[in-house]
Amino acid sequence: MKIGYPLILINFKAYSEASGKRGLQLAKVAEKVSKETGITIAVAPQLTDLAFIASQVEIPVFSQHVDDVPPGSYTGHVTLEAVKDAGAVGTMVNHSERRVRADQVDVIVKRARSLGLTTVVCTNTPEVTAAMAALGPDMVAIEPPELIGTGIPVSKAKPEVVTSSVELVKKVNPNVKVLCGAGITVGEDVAAALRLGTVGVLLASGVVKAKDWEKAILDLISPIIKK
Numbered sequence: 001m002k003i004g005y006p007l008i009l010i011n012f013k014a015y016s017e018a019s020g021k022r023g024l025q026l027a028k029v030a031e032k033v034s035k036e037t038g039i040t041i042a043v044a045p046q047l048t049d050l051a052f053i054a055s056q057v058e059i060p061v062f063s064q065h066v067d068d069v070p071p072g073s074y075t076g077h078v079t080l081e082a083v084k085d086a087g088a089v090g091t092m093v094n095h096s097e098r099r100v101r102a103d104q105v106d107v108i109v110k111r112a113r114s115l116g117l118t119t120v121v122c123t124n125t126p127e128v129t130a131a132m133a134a135l136g137p138d139m140v141a142i143e144p145p146e147l148i149g150t151g152i153p154v155s156k157a158k159p160e161v162v163t164s165s166v167e168l169v170k171k172v173n174p175n176v177k178v179l180c181g182a183g184i185t186v187g188e189d190v191a192a193a194l195r196l197g198t199v200g201v202l203l204a205s206g207v208v209k210a211k212d213w214e215k216a217i218l219d220l221i222s223p224i225i226k227k
């Protein structure tokens with residue numbers, strides 16, 4: 001499954017609005033808009049819904065988290081192999097709501113690469129973004145935790161955090177793509193994020209909690225749809 005840029009990655013988190021059947025409905029809406037516009041819209045459903053959703057849509061599906069353990073006697077853990085078997089194209093790592101240690105990120109990124117899985121490592125400051133970029137993920141997603149869920153977009157409230165993250169990643173590992181997230185809800189927030197040098201956004205409540213998912217997604221991508 002090809003991931004194009006700019007990328008819109010919708011994190012369903014543990015929101016009841018996007019779990020079970022509703023999660024599939026939202027993924028189908030994302031797929032519809034992606035197919036109609038040619039913009040890559042990826043989804044990160046709850047783990048319990050991942051395999052079912054991945055089997056029903058032709059857009060990239062990510063896990064929200066994985067553990068740094070191999071298959072084996074690890075009760076309650078989530079392995080990279082399991083999310084790959086479930087149909088995921090990749091995984092988020094170290095989200096501020098599901099932090100893991102840097103040494104675990106290192107193991108996960110290396111093992112994901114060997115399995116052909118795409119990694120999006122979440123970070124909270126430019127310095128942490130640089131450190132995580134050094135581990136060689138496919139993407140980093142800079143998300144100041146204090147803005148998450150506020151509707152106050154990082155790309156407008158803290159543009160300097162985004163630009164310094166982009167600049168540091170260019171220095172440390174220019175192969176790593178930079179996303180940003182936290183408070184992103186409308187097209188202008190996405191346009192601002194792209195102007196700051198990112199190649200996409202990671203978001204949740206602006207879509208998951210919207211009354212009209214299709215309208216919310218179309219608004220988000222309105223600045224990037226080929227005129």
Ligand SMILES: O=C(CO)COP(=O)(O)O
Nearest residue numbers: 011148149183203204205
């Ligand atoms: O945590 C986030 C995405 O992973 C951002 O959340 P919001 O889009 O709800 O601010």
